[in-house]
Amino acid sequence: MKNGSFAFILICSLSLGACTTNKKPQKEHATTSNKEIYLGQKPPGLIPEIFAPKLLSLKHRDGSGFLSPDLKEFYFTRRNGDTKKWTLIVLKYQDKQWKESVVGPRVGRPIFAPNGKMMHLGNKYMESTKTGWSAIKSMGDMFDRKEFGIMRLSSSIKGTYVFDDYKSNDVLRISTIKDGIRQEPKLLSKEINVGKWTAHPFIAPDESYLIWDSERENGYGGTDLYISFKQKDGSWGTAINMGDKINTTGKENGGYVSPDGKYFFFNRRFVIHWVDANIIEELRPKQ
Numbered sequence: 529m530k531n532g533s534f535a536f537i538l539i540c541s542l543s544l545g546a547c548t549t550n551k552k553p554q555k556e557h558a559t560t561s562n563k564e565i566y567l568g569q570k571p572p573g574l575i576p577e578i579f580a581p582k583l584l585s586l587k588h589r590d591g592s593g594f595l596s597p598d599l600k601e602f603y604f605t606r607r608n609g610d611t612k613k614w615t616l617i618v619l620k621y622q623d624k625q626w627k628e629s630v631v632g633p634r635v636g637r638p639i640f641a642p643n644g645k646m647m648h649l650g651n652k653y654m655e656s657t658k659t660g661w662s663a664i665k666s667m668g669d670m671f672d673r674k675e676f677g678i679m680r681l682s683s684s685i686k687g688t689y690v691f692d693d694y695k696s697n698d699v700l701r702i703s704t705i706k707d708g709i710r711q712e713p714k715l716l717s718k719e720i721n722v723g724k725w726t727a728h729p730f731i732a733p734d735e736s737y738l739i740w741d742s743e744r745e746n747g748y749g750g751t752d753l754y755i756s757f758k759q760k761d762g763s764w765g766t767a768i769n770m771g772d773k774i775n776t777t778g779k780e781n782g783g784y785v786s787p788d789g790k791y792f793f794f795n796r797r798f799v800i801h802w803v804d805a806n807i808i809e810e811l812r813p814k815q
Contacts, residue, residue: 564621565599571791574810575773576803579793583619583626584800585609590617591795592637597644597787604800605634635664637680639784642733650678650691670703670710680728680782684735690716692727692740700729700740719767725751728782737808738764741781749777753794757812768811774803 562568567580580602584590589607596603602619614634619626636650645656651671655662666672671681677695689703691713699721701713715721716738723744730739736758741751752775756764774780774794782795785805792805 563624566595566786566791567602567619567626568621572803574804574807576794576796576801579800579802583628586799589798591798591800592639592782592784593793593800594639594784595786596640597642599787603631603638603640603647605638631661632664636678637728637782639680639682639730640787641683642685642787644787646683648681648683650681651676670713680730682729682731684731685733686735688731688735689713690729690731690738692729694727698724698726698742700726717764719764720756722767723747730783730785732785737812739770739783739785741783744769748772748775750779751781753780753783755808755811765813770807770811773807 567583569580579593584593584604585606588609590604591606593602593604595601600621604617604619605614606617607614616631616634616638617628618631619628621627635652636648639648640646641648647654647656647661649664651667652664653667654664667681671678671689671691675695676693678691679694681689681691683689687705687710691701691703693699693701700716702716703713704711720726720738720740723742726740726742728741732738737755738758739753739755741753743751744754747769753770754767755770756767759765769775770783776796778797780794780796782793784793785791785808786793790805791802792807793800793802795801
């Protein structure tokens with residue numbers, strides 16, 4: 529990697545340390561009357577619900593939704609039902625209503641870095657500027673390899689990257705920062721990399737858990753969502769199927785937790801759903 533590219537990527541990674549830490553899901557179900565956040569939707573309980581059905585399209589394939597840190601912007605990808613083309617779209621609260629606009633073509637599976645100033649786009653990214661989003665940039669030679677097939681790259685506050693790789697039989701890899709230096713990506717353990725279609729990881733900002741989707745023999749059918757909690761020794765614990773409240777005989781994927789840690793979003797049969805994030809705490813092994 530060229531020194532200039534490496535230094536730039538390292539600065540981007542370390543800048544995540546200035547983010548606020550991920551809050552634990554609230555013990556009690558939260559409610560809000562603020563129309564400017566969560567697309568003005570009434571929050572769900574512990575049973576998943578379709579998210580914003582009057583604002584998101586059921587005709588087109590809307591998925592992979594994620595929120596800005598202030599919860600006032602909702603980004604998602606759309607596959608147009610007529611043209612079959614993919615775009616990245618944002619809904620913003622303006623003039624007392626939610627207005628939709630196109631950010632650009634879909635690149636990878638977009639998701640924010642914890643500080644909301646960088647949007648990961650697989651092996652590429654955009655930065656937030658005073659006038660909008662920057663041009664799409666490469667993550668650098670370490671990630672822009674021909675042998676890597678990165679769809680979603682998720683990052684933590686510490687700058688750890690977890691990403692999928694569809695060119696290597698659908699596995700997840702991890703890249704940490706040690707002594708200020710970005711480390712070579714490594715395969716995650718066999719606890720994680722088992723089954724088919726292992727993809728679309730989400731690492732908690734504080735690195736306390738990792739969520740991904742995969743098709744396994746002990747699943748409910750199709751791809752299911754799984755979670756692993758980080759152990760005291762730094763290893764990843766046993767992969768836990770997120771259960772029949774989340775998973776069905778269809779396909780569930782693209783798990784994501786809102787910046788405030790309160791709600792879990794995911795795709796179910798190409799429709800965005802959400803649920804109280806306390807469901808994650810229910811799955812956490814008792815100490």
